[in-house]
Amino acid sequence: xxxxxxxxxxxxxxxxxxxxxxxxxxxxxxxxxxxxxxxxxxxxxxxxxxxxxxxxxxxxxxxxxxxxxxxxxxxxxxxxxxxxxxxxxxxxxxxxxxxxxxxxxxxxxxxxxxxxxxxxxxxxxxxxxxxxxxxxxxxxxxxxxxxxxxxxxxxxxxxxxxxxxxxxxxxxxxxxxxxxxxxxxxxxxxxxxxxxxxxxxxxxxxxxxxxxxxxxxxxxxxxxxxxxxxxxxxxxxxxxxxxxxxxxxxxxxxxxxxxxxxxxxxxxxxxxxxxxxxxxxxxxxxxxxxxxxxxxxxxxxxxxxxxxxxxxxxxxxxxxxxxxxxxxxxxx
Numbered sequence: 001x002x003x004x005x006x007x008x009x010x011x012x013x014x015x016x017x018x019x020x021x022x023x024x025x026x027x028x029x030x031x032x033x034x035x036x037x038x039x040x041x042x043x044x045x046x047x048x049x050x051x052x053x054x055x056x057x058x059x060x061x062x063x064x065x066x067x068x069x070x071x072x073x074x075x076x077x078x079x080x081x082x083x084x085x086x087x088x089x090x091x092x093x094x095x096x097x098x099x100x101x102x103x104x105x106x107x108x109x110x111x112x113x114x115x116x117x118x119x120x121x122x123x124x125x126x127x128x129x130x131x132x133x134x135x136x137x138x139x140x141x142x143x144x145x146x147x148x149x150x151x152x153x154x155x156x157x158x159x160x161x162x163x164x165x166x167x168x169x170x171x172x173x174x175x176x177x178x179x180x181x182x183x184x185x186x187x188x189x190x191x192x193x194x195x196x197x198x199x200x201x202x203x204x205x206x207x208x209x210x211x212x213x214x215x216x217x218x219x220x221x222x223x224x225x226x227x228x229x230x231x232x233x234x235x236x237x238x239x240x241x242x243x244x245x246x247x248x249x250x251x252x253x254x255x256x257x258x259x260x261x262x263x264x265x266x267x268x269x270x271x272x273x274x275x276x277x278x279x280x281x282x283x284x285x286x287x288x289x290x291x292x293x294x295x296x297x298x299x300x301x302x303x304x305x306x307x308x309x310x311x312x313x314x315x316x317x318x319x320x321x322x323x324x325x326x327x328x329x330x331x332x
């Protein structure tokens with residue numbers, strides 16, 4: 001009899017162990033599957049959607065590094081560059097419970113490594129952080145409400161809570177973002193500034209902040225006019241950054257001809273790039289007409305950027321076509 005009981009117990013224990021093993025295997029597979037799903041969704045969103053969208057918005061590839069996510073039980077160093085030049089983000093297992101929070105954490109770590117890191121000595125850490133946070137705000141807002149809420153509560157709110165200057169900078173960059181000039185003009189020129197071969201210095205950082213004010217004044221042109229009784233300047237010709245902006249807003253042939261003359265006059269005054277911009281369908285058509293004429297005169301079209309501009313209570317399609325001087329002038 002004792003032998004029978006022992007056999008029964010042995011069988012029951014075996015069944016229990018088998019079921020426990022099966023149960024634990026399913027849990028482990030579920031966690032692995034969940035982590036792989038989170039990894040895939042975040043990598044796809046940043047490597048494809050975000051990078052492509054940013055390139056289209058700037059007319060130039062700002063983020064050149066790819067993203068790779070690794071899961072680790074114990075994370076000491078959260079990010080590094082691998083041999084392929086990609087940014088590797090290490091997420092601990094505790095991050096597999098919330099996709100939105102994991103996305104925001106990954107995005108901020110990625111931008112710290114990938115968003116023009118060489119620009120910090122050129123433009124200053126505070127302005128670099130402002131641009132980085134503005135980009136993150138754009139992407140998380142477009143993604144979904146939960147992701148945006150995590151970004152605000154976990155990152156942006158703590159940053160601006162005790163730093164009034166940074167809060168003002170974020171508000172200014174946010175207005176430029178809604179107008180469309182943050183990407184199409186400001187980020188583009190900051191990126192090109194780092195590509196010109198200058199050595200970073202205090203004058204350059206000062207000029208970068210003056211350029212921020214210049215672009216913001218145009219984005220805030222209605223209030224600028226109310227305060228000063230005049231339109232904001234549309235040319236920024238300094239030591240390192242030399243651009244002009246042409247706002248296409250007239251419909252007559254005579255006014256279109258004046259815009260064309262304004263572009264050529266800007267080049268004569270030292271501009272290296274001219275941003276011809278039209279808001280609304282009619283002005284977009286006129287912007288294209290101006291561009292065709294400029295090309296026929298030998299000016300070089302650098303890129304064409306389409307976006308939506310938030311103007312007061314409406315959102316309008318917009319087009320910005322960037323020109324450089326004639327090919328002959330560029331080679332001299």
